[in-house]
Amino acid sequence: MADKEKRALSEEELQELVAASDSGARVVPGTLGMLIAGVALVWSIFQVLLASPVGLTLLPGDLINNARQIHLAFAIFLSAMAYPLWKSAPKNAVPWYDWILGVGGAALALYGYFFYEKIVGNGGLADDTDSYFALAGLIFLFIAAYRTLGPVMVVLAIVFLAYVFFGSSEVVPDQIRWAGASLRKAMSHMWITTEGVFGIALNVSTQFVFLFVLFGALLDKAGAGNYFIKMAFGALGHLRGGPAKAAVVGSAATGLISGSSIANVVTTGTFTIPLMKRVGFSSEKAGSVEVASSVNGQIMPPVMGAAAFLMVEYVGISYVEVITHAFLPAIISYIALVYIVHLEAVKNKMPTIGNKVVNLFNTILGMFGFFAGFALLCYATQYPVALITSMFPSGTSGWVLAALLGLVYIGLIYLAAQVPDLEADDPNAEVVELPEIPKIYKAGLYYLLPIIVLVYFLMIQRSSPGLSAFWATFLLFFILLTQRPLKALFRGESNLGPQFKAGVSDWTWGMIDGARNMIGIGLATATAGIIVGTVSLTGIGQVMADFVEFLSGGNLILMLIFVAILSLILGMGLPTTANYIVVSSLMVAVVVELGAQSGLVVPLIAVHLFVFYFGIMADVTPPVGLASFAAAAVSGGDAIKTGFTAFFYSLRTVALPFVFIFNTDLLLIDVTWVQGIIVFIVATIGILVFTAATMGFFLTKSRIYETVALLVVAFALFRPGFFMDYIQPPFEDIEPAAFEQAVGNATPGDTLRVVVSGPDFDTFEMKDVTLVVEVPEGEDAASRIEAMGFMVLPEEGRVYLDEPAFGAPIADDLSSFDFYGDDRVEITAVRAPVHGLPKELIFIPALLLLALVAFLQHRRKEPELEGAPA
Template identity: 50%
Template sequence: MTETELKSAEDMVAEADTGARQAGAFATRLIFWLCVTWSVFQLYIASKVPGIVAQATGINDFANIVAQARYVHLAFALALATLAFPIFGHRHKIPLYDWALLVAGVSACLYLVVFRFEIADRPGLWTTTDIVMSAIGMGVLLVAVFRSLGLPLVIIGSLFLALAFFGGYSSWIGSITNYGGASFSKAMGHYWMQTEGVFGVALGVSTTMIFLFVLFGALLEKAGGGNWFIKVAIALLGALRGGPAKAAVLSSMMTGMISGSSIANTVTTGTFTIPLMKRIGFSPEKAGAVEVASSTNGQLTPPVMGAAAFLMVEYVNIPYIEVVKHAFLPAVISYIALLYIVHLESLKLGLQGLKKPGRHIGVVMIMVLFLTGFLGMAVITFAVVSFRAMLEPMMPGATVYPALVLLGAAYIALTYMASRFPDIEVDDPNAKAVSAPRLTPTFLGGAYYALPIFVLVWNLMVRTEHLDRLSPALSAFWATIAMVVVSMTHRPLKAFFRGEHHMVEEAREGVRDFISGLESGARNMIGIGVATGAAGIIVGTISLTGAHQIIGQVIEVISGGNLIILLLLVAVLSLILGMGLPTTANYIVVSSLMAPVIVSVGAQSGLIVPLIAVHMFVFYFGILADDTPPVGLAAYAAAAISRGDPIKTGLVGFSYDIRTALLPFMFIFNTDLLLINVGPVKAVFVFFVSLIAMLLFAAATQGYFIAKSRKWETAVILLIVFTLFRPGYWLNQWQDQYTEVTGPAAITALGDLPVGTPARLQVSAPDFDTGIVGTTTVVLTPEAEGSGEERLQAAGLAVMENDGILQLDEPFPGTPFFDILANDYDFYGDEPAQIASVAIENDRMPKEIFFIPAFILLLLIVALQSRRATQPAF
């Protein structure tokens, strides 16, 4: 790749993610120091320092700033967006109007800090100054979004503002939502002066969690960890058939786990891997598409998921560890399937891998190495847990200190080991002779980079009798501190162990890496900061107007109650809404608008799925927008490196990602994929069956399995895939899933249910706004023994039998069904609300029995294609 191409790709990242302003020395220094200050401020509020300083000085403002942090957070984001992202082509100067916007935006944010006590004394009674500052803040925010993210989010936010201001004039909207309109004063106060809009949950999560994870990733990258990921991936997979493409998949996954941007991920790893893929025979479009598909999927991979994981904690209201558990299996299956797609492409093109010195590592050995790595981490974790448990009686609550000594000893040992090998340099992918490096010196030459990641995962995941998991924010803080130590000390330590005499210069380089990481982390957060603020406009409008009901009714009418059409519509709308948005804003938008539609409209058609499955569904399709033409920004970044056509790159990337588009439909209908109510043994079984199904689906979409597939063979493979992913469909054709009972018999059936066994209640009631009788389905799971009436009463449902009809009173406030039923249905109209039927699941044969004919068909396909194979399958 030429220097011009690299500059073009880096410029695209700057324009899309970090800011492309180059306005002279003063502006550069100002932006730099603002970035560093922002990062230091975020570390400060995440630590215990504010409380310690407040206690030592008696000045409570040192501690109070933590409560006001989201206002300061947005002030930094607005200031940097205004300075770093030019508008109207002013790239080489900062015009006067930008300075005015900077002062106005920062003042509007800090107004809420300076006058917080006065504002608290008059909640809802906004003064003229309040409204003026709110209007200024909203205006500067939308301009900042346009600068840093382009028009898509500005258009969406403006449409929702228009709905808030003018929706009350529409009788159609009023009949759906009961919304009568809002005055300018009420709307501005709602959006800016309280935590219902811009300064809501999303910006709060950005302030407390997302920034730290992005900063952690930036420090790791600047210290050399990103290059280590790439080199290890090349060393491990580069010599295999199509090796550079497989290495691109693995390195993008590792980088994507801690990256908040698919575009930056594409350029970071693609700079090296795309030219290598072209060299071994991939076309520019296919080389770019592999990198794009790999990088966008990194946003779906725990523990960070493009920062969406932390928003899911708030929106779905489940612990972080549960989000990781549910997201893990689909992400792993998706990446393995992408590796297989790359392998099939290599087979079709007859490609080879890179040359490699030393012993060749085969597929079986790679699998053994991966398994050994996982087992090794498990053993280390168990050993540390046992060590701390042994010390707990002697030093209760203080075992973290000897654990830190162990961590320090491990770091010194790994750094010493790394000093025995040459430093891991960034290779030139355009060099005349490119070979895959040897695995052992490459891995050991940077293994110490894994320690901060281990700290992060430990704090997020490990919980024992004596140890509690830390919050995501604290986990990221301590991992970042560990990364700061590594960033500043690994260079001088290696120089010391090598007996070199330039330790001071190496220490200076470490400090430069650290400061550069602080700058990079803040720059990467500019778009996320303003995006989470702007996304608050959408969330605020929904709480003000009930806008999701409008979208729900439109989709309900178009789908006609058909579940598949409903899900397809939501998938397409999620793709459209996600175009041009960063991962975090993408998730906020699609989850706020589309998730309630699946929940409410689906329930009317009898589709009851866990809320996390719904959020994962819309998130997956929102993320696919990054490589979907015509807006797929990651595809444009990859095409800038590969010199391919960006539209073709996006189309090929999307064809690779069809496997990712299949998964959300599968885990809506088969929640086993999300490990919901699945034990360890069954989890392993589900993993292998789902993996086989996804690999077969990849083979079907590529038209190549062991040999080139015939059309009927592709059809049979797709039938096998469907059976493996959703065996319950065939069982439902044979045996009824539920027995429905009505009237008094339904109450008796509820009383006979074993504790913990769910029953589906179909509720019929007039719509609160239209009076039209509709139905919805809710799930009741008895938690204690009792009669049917007692169990309903425990869930907040009061039922009275009247001529065989189970009339239902309005659910009690605070009970599970109050929000589901009381907000949408009229319990006091002429038509009575009632429990129309109760459906209880039948005791049936296991659905997995249908795997047997599926695998028999698979063996038949294998036997037929093996005869036509012209080259080894691996």
């Protein structure tokens, strides 16, 4: 890299960079541009109506039944309008071929809508005509995906599609060869039915994701992004390394409403990166902090880059459960990132900004109080709502609640009108004045109302994600249209008409921006459906399982590393959502099955989050990491060096998935409230200790043995059971012949681990699977065993199994066994948990070791660091 620092891009160039990635770099002026914008506006209106409670009344049934086709048609058409097909294509006009590709692709996406009756009449199968149109549709989809997502997604889909057609060829190795499919069969599966392109992923994009992306676009258009950043700087900017700490918190707040790490980098980075450089961060380190912060925004509920909604469908649990499991790792990851920034600032003795007196305790207490108060407010809303609902008939209570919400909004707008509107600050100004929270907090309190509404409907009302996002978005409509004229009214200004027109313009362009931001997600989920469809059509998933098991030698850790590397490689060319769909379709079942064979029962949600975490890391990792390139464009630093530094800062995000695979307490699975609080405290200490170890700095620069000790402490805090298992066995082995007696003696609700051995249905090789079964209520052991689903056949001291009945609790777990071969399926081991010493006792020696390291470092800590500002 040259000694001279690269030129940072201008604001206009940065916005073009974001547009090229997220919403399309082409901007067409004049009437044609307004027509294209009108199509985007219509798409948003359609999606809002689809999610609304009156959607079934206002929209014809044909439109609702074919919503996926309409969703994809809009995405293909707008991709042709917004994304140039190649670099030399015009960016201010639409060439004739793009009109053909846009209109033709939209028409082919709507083929199922136009010929719905015919397809239903054929039993959902394609005839020759259908198959040719479907093949053309795939070609148009590939072109749209190429221009929007790049070549990797298209090449991957074509490879899988080629396997569908030519998987029976002698060129294909025997291990993965299959019978092959005709054009009619393949096209029926991929385009006509809901198994391929129009499958679960595109349905999630249609039903849920669009509304959340639109919600984020409207909230940002209303001014919430600037408000969050200013509040973060007001709270943290005066601390040592304050701009970087504010960047972390600001990006976390932006990540709540944004599904794009690149947009997050540019939105917050244009202000935070120059300030970080002013206090001593290099261009690469400043960009890396912003990258790590922004990419982490995708693991932050409730949006999670659209993955949360896909997990609902794939895992089969509620949305509330998904974000509950994802919450703790995301929070402690951000806490660790703030600590990384703090250590960098202390190590390098960075100056503070401004002359504000620092009181670290008050700062931490104030931030904790704000977040705790906001969470309490969200939770407490259910009580006045329940009171009003009980006081008024069901038909009128909704109107009363809406009126009260309106009054609260007007009151908060009145407060906002008492202070000047927040303007974006210039980070390059000669004197940087940090925002003062007591003076600015009133300016945007009403931005919290849509978030409170969203959280209320999601977490308390337990409404569907789509309906929850609709009500929050509907409130944003009202805010965008009225905030300007109401502020003018309260300030005694007379320009209400122009202010209302400006509000209408904000609403319109927010709707257009939301639609343009959805183009890539819509096409990614549709194209990824081809890979999902190939897995379901060909059974390649089982082949992948055998292949991965062969590569890993049956070792679960090696297999997890293999899956992580696969996610990183695929993520270099795929959007996060598409990467998650592809890798989860191929590898999740493999991890669960191999874990069961290794005696480790891995919850499905843990594996899905594992895949997702490594998928987002691809936005950081060189040589492709798009977020790193965006940050380097802002900072003027080297993109590759920025990427490597950001990956180093993100090591805690790399470590966490491995931790929660083996310690599901981190995902708050089967823990009480008290246990959850303890897990949060211990996990936070653990991640901070791990961060200090990887940074080589705790109270002062660490020596090698201190770094090793810190890593041991972190491991003990995250996995106390690993050490406790050496002190006492976690399970008591019971002879298989005593299985019935063990079930009879157990208390209902206890769990038993039952190892089942037998021949694999596909390979006929012997394998083991570990089942965790809960002992149900029952009069005797036989009735309990029957309720579990076991069909036991005791013979000569051995317990053989017959195939469980269809729908039995363990039927799916044992479906891969061959119950009709020469080798019989049998129970080979039974283990009951030992109720001995709690594993949490390991925390005591771990914390004592931490105290020892702190004592040793404190003795040699540099005097100038004593009492330094935080």
